[in-house]
Amino acid sequence: MVFRTAPAGRGASSSKAIRACGILAGAVYFCLLASTDAAELAPWRNAAPSFVLPTADGADLKLQTNGSRLVLVHFFATWCEPCREELPALRRLVARANPNDIRVLAISVAEVDLRVRRFLETMPLNFPVLLDRDRAVAKAWSITTLPSTVILDADLKPRLAVEADFAWDQIEPDALTKQLDAKPTRPTHQSTREKQS
Numbered sequence: 071m072v073f074r075t076a077p078a079g080r081g082a083s084s085s086k087a088i089r090a091c092g093i094l095a096g097a098v099y100f101c102l103l104a105s106t107d108a109a110e111l112a113p114w115r116n117a118a119p120s121f122v123l124p125t126a127d128g129a130d131l132k133l134q135t136n137g138s139r140l141v142l143v144h145f146f147a148t149w150c151e152p153c154r155e156e157l158p159a160l161r162r163l164v165a166r167a168n169p170n171d172i173r174v175l176a177i178s179v180a181e182v183d184l185r186v187r188r189f190l191e192t193m194p195l196n197f198p199v200l201l202d203r204d205r206a207v208a209k210a211w212s213i214t215t216l217p218s219t220v221i222l223d224a225d226l227k228p229r230l231a232v233e234a235d236f237a238w239d240q241i242e243p244d245a246l247t248k249q250l251d252a253k254p255t256r257p258t259h260q261s262t263r264e265k266q267s
Contacts, residue, residue, distance in 0.1 A: 089132040116212040123200035141222040148189040152235035153217040159238035167243035201209035
């Protein structure tokens with residue numbers, strides 16, 4: 071590699087600009103690192119209406135009770151790097167869990183079917199991937215960040231959520247179900263309005 075020196079009179083401003091860019095890049099990196107490390111499960115305050123969506127395999131799947139203690143509804147996109155890293159962690163979480171404890175439904179948001187299918191050829195998963203082509207379910211659930219995961223209890227009531235990538239490898243399935251049991255259900259905006267009437 072050959073590096074050229076800055077012409078006379080411009081070196082000071084160039085080095086200041088380079089230093090400023092380096093500081094800015096470092097700040098962005100640490101903000102991203104901090105936001106990833108700070109991802110925690112928190113009570114979910116929005117509604118989680120039922121839905122029927124096509125799977126990547128072509129069948130329709132309805133959100134319904136199936137005997138699982140909890141259901142993780144995971145919103146992602148194939149172009150989202152944190153999403154691509156989180157999907158294998160969810161696969162490992164399901165593999166570690168008792169069959170009736172945890173069910174994961176991954177929802178691809180606003181993507182073309184073929185792109186999702188090609189993506190799944192390179193990343194096989196042990197849970198269904200649903201296609202929210204027009205973002206109708208993401209909008210109904212007030213999802214604004216990818217990845218986002220909403221955890222529903224056995225009655226499909228939203229209890230916890232994380233609106234960022236989460237370290238699913240760092241939590242044991244039993245601990246997750248205990249955390250769900252320990253958190254009280256918060257009312258949705260709709261039920262709060264109903265109480266005021």
